[in-house]
Amino acid sequence: MSFDEVLGHDTIRQCMSRVFGRDRISHAYLLAGPEGIGKSLLAQQLAKTLLCNRSPVGSGAQQRMNPCGECGSCQALASGNHGALQILASVESRGIEVGTLREMMRSLSLRSGDRRVVVIDPAERLAEPAANALLKILEEPPAGVVFLLISHRPAQLLSTIISRCQRVTMGPLTLEPFLEVLATVPIDESSGRWLFGAVGGRPGAAILLQQALERCGGEEALAQIVHSAVRDPRDLVAVAGDAGGQTDREMALATIRVLTDAIWAFRPAVGPGRWQAAEKATLLSHVARHAERSGSVDLCLEATAMVLSATDLEQLRIRLPRSLGVA
Numbered sequence: 001m002s003f004d005e006v007l008g009h010d011t012i013r014q015c016m017s018r019v020f021g022r023d024r025i026s027h028a029y030l031l032a033g034p035e036g037i038g039k040s041l042l043a044q045q046l047a048k049t050l051l052c053n054r055s056p057v058g059s060g061a062q063q064r065m066n067p068c069g070e071c072g073s074c075q076a077l078a079s080g081n082h083g084a085l086q087i088l089a090s091v092e093s094r095g096i097e098v099g100t101l102r103e104m105m106r107s108l109s110l111r112s113g114d115r116r117v118v119v120i121d122p123a124e125r126l127a128e129p130a131a132n133a134l135l136k137i138l139e140e141p142p143a144g145v146v147f148l149l150i151s152h153r154p155a156q157l158l159s160t161i162i163s164r165c166q167r168v169t170m171g172p173l174t175l176e177p178f179l180e181v182l183a184t185v186p187i188d189e190s191s192g193r194w195l196f197g198a199v200g201g202r203p204g205a206a207i208l209l210q211q212a213l214e215r216c217g218g219e220e221a222l223a224q225i226v227h228s229a230v231r232d233p234r235d236l237v238a239v240a241g242d243a244g245g246q247t248d249r250e251m252a253l254a255t256i257r258v259l260t261d262a263i264w265a266f267r268p269a270v271g272p273g274r275w276q277a278a279e280k281a282t283l284l285s286h287v288a289r290h291a292e293r294s295g296s297v298d299l300c301l302e303a304t305a306m307v308l309s310a311t312d313l314e315q316l317r318i319r320l321p322r323s324l325g326v327a
């Protein structure tokens, strides 16, 4: 896949191409925006372009920057094995730890001379000591290393880290590129239009919701799960399914996120039910945040079931923290 194959985000791609062409590459970028809009994909493509042996980075060229797909670097990246690209992702509830960051910087320092890229996805999952260590690194960035920080919630990052990054703010896609992305899955246009209304221009979220619909047997069946009491909260995980190699926490998180989108997708067009759906989606996003960090997976799924079946939201707001084990 080339840089051009990241669909949507045209202005950002053009702008990054110009910056790369003139070799005005910053040592750190923060790709910020909602989940499911293609931040990780863009970061991968930026990394490939920066590392490609034949890409016109720094040539003064104004054209789109694309990795060639053929050189040794591109091939190593395609096989997922390139020593100059390091991806830091969070492991279970611990987040990204300082030891992992230090070890990665040490291994990169053995490759001085080349350009190297570090992707941190998502940056808000850096544990506090790791965030402080990263800040020190960004204060005196090693030559040739480009950091690509991804964040769904930049407000949770240290402001001192943000101020040392070039910020690239990414928003939801408009309908046309959104449908284009979905067509590659493939998802047909009429389902695509419905999904756009349901999740906004977030193709990543739309694909997960579409898969949940297929898994449950259609809109009515998923709406039923969203609107009725769940006997065993563990059963909810079947909605998002097992993408393979996921931990319990990742599966629970995917479940909570897809159910949040489903609540919103099946909200009534008018009346108090519409307001209630918005409120429930907000409460579920709190549960997701808790599940992301440290919450017990079982408690988070129980809380999710409580939110789905709740009729009295006032009561729920009082009970929810206790059921998450935080009260």
Ligand SMILES: [Zn+2]
Binding pocket: 052, 053, 054, 055, 067, 068, 069, 070, 071, 072, 073, 074
């Ligand atoms: Zn190449």
